[in-house]
Amino acid sequence: MTTFDLRAWTEEMTAHERVRAVVELLDEPTTVEEVAERADVSCEEVDSELGRLQNEALVRFEEVDGEPHVRPDVSNLFREDIERLVDNHDRGELESELQAMLGEREELRDVYDVDSASDLPDDKQEMQNVASTWEALEADIRLYQYALRRYED
Structure with missing residues (x-):
């Protein structure tokens, strides 16, 4: 830990x-x-x-x-984070990071044999740490997906 x-x-x-x-x-x-x-x-x-x-x-x-x-103000912070990502990274960098995060999420699914962070047992500190990591990954994945959509617009 x-x-x-x-x-x-x-x-x-x-x-x-x-x-x-x-x-x-x-x-x-x-x-x-x-x-x-x-x-x-x-x-x-x-x-x-x-x-x-x-x-x-x-x-x-x-x-x-x-x-x-x-x-x-979560929605404005989220929009600002998207803008920061688009301003500081090209499409390829965003896609590469997103793929790495998706791979990490898939590894967590395989290792713990669950579909989401909420499916993890919450009685162990390790599981709480994994759940927090997983939830952060989910938030980052959404953020990068929205940032990539900006390139499509």
Whole structure:
């Protein structure tokens, strides 16, 4: 199992990148303080970055128990990711990456003898890690498929 390396997280990613990474992974409204803690960034830096992301319509704020919480605007983030892929990769690169991901997903199906991540038993840490990897692959596969459709348009 891979262990999380906080030093690499803070050395290899800027505060801006860490805040965005945390926000993109949120699955429920979260306070600025929680984002700051997860990103290892000051609340002031988080406020600044969230303001920028809000201006770009990539996050939304909502009140939860009278306190402001942030959540990602998943559809706009997805569109931005597609644009980034199309801008930074040619069609061949996207097709090659997509084929590699499809192959990896097929290997997971064969190794664990299941059709999807939701079919994996959830009682073991290894299975949870595999399920998370599988779900990330599914998300990336969809992203690359949409990016390739942009070339067809």
